Amino acid sequence: MLKVEAIDAAYGRVQVLRGLSITARAGEILCLLGRNGAGKTTLLKAIMGLVPVTGGGITLDGTEITALPAHRIPRLGIGYIPQGRRLFGELTVAENIEIGLMAGRQDRETRARVLALFPRLGERLGQRADTLSGGEQQMLATARALCLGPKLLLLDEPTEGLQPSMIALIREVVREMRARGVAVVLVEQRVDAVLEVADRVVFIENGRTALDTAPEELRTNPALLHRHVGV
Template sequence: MLALEVQGLTAGYGPVTVLRGVDFRAEPGQIICLMGRNGVGKSTFLKALMGFLPVASGTILLDGMPLHGLPAHDIPKRGLAYVPQGRRLFGPLTVAENLAVGGLVRGNDSATLDHVLTLFPRLRERLTQIAGTLSGGEQQMLAIARALCLRPKVLLLDEPTEGLQPSMIALIQDAVRTLKAEGVAVVLVEQRVDAVLKLADRVAFMVAGRIEEVMPVKDLSPDADVFRTYVGV
């Protein structure tokens, strides 16, 4: 089974090294959560996967094909999609226009758009609404939907439920479970232990720019020592 496989990844910002020999693997049809204290490199890792940061050393393979060294605009074409923390929508554009931007790589076919709107039916009702006027939860749905217009093999989500009300969190978690069932590999940065235990198949704990430990969720409980050790909760 092919997957996203990272070996020995070192990267950072200019002279500052943040990621130090990261080894990581995301499997099709599984959700792997990336946890760790603030500043350990979780968001930096996602940015490096997407080509936003130069890779100093190491490899990034998707289905056996190298992504490291590719320009950032080519990586989505290979099947990697990214929803950053803070959403970064085109606020003045409509919902439909934001989705069209997301679909440019794949040619904006109607079947993909219909699939995305079936996953997030609330967006179907708001296609003509300006994105900047949506609620926070609806904006997060749109950010995920825009990424899914790429028809990705791997979806990277950076704290997608941060600051949202429980009903919106539940809707987004349901969508992520559906993607898992469809065979998408989901890499989720998440700090809330309850959410991780509900969603994830495995948890990768990051410390100081390295993956220190990877554990199956079935071996974890809410009061497991690893959460206190690596996340501080």
């Protein structure tokens, strides 16, 4: 599915990713862990074409996407839920969903399917996105990405600042996506959340892959967590 091979990426002169590699398979939840500034968010942005990749390569189902213009990458079936949600705040819930549908050239059926996952959004279709509660905003950010009909879903700290019931809902949706064969790449700070859903965990340090392991390994060997993320 997704293959990131030894990529370098930088913001101007600040090198963030240094030969980082990961793979994500269909129907698998890959969790990325690492300290602040390790390069997790930059990796997702690099996959989306939002940060220029200066070395290495990214392929999706064997198709090279490294040099594609950013707006062509979602069309390949990559849904992105950015850190901080980044909703189009002045647009309504319905319009935000429409943006997702347009991105994936999806129809009303997809819209109905996604709204069935988040019935509360269906009650607020005419409401401006920036007037929603934090939890509802995260639902909308997730719904917008799902409306694209993704085969690869990138989530950047989706549970940040959410109450437990909302975290549980997001977790359920992520599992549902896995069951449908979607490859999920999840960036998380909360280790407990990672251990509950991950099929595989990759630690990122200083823009490099430090460790690629199974969650069971982390449960039996907490020293690994302490070494890589300081918990």
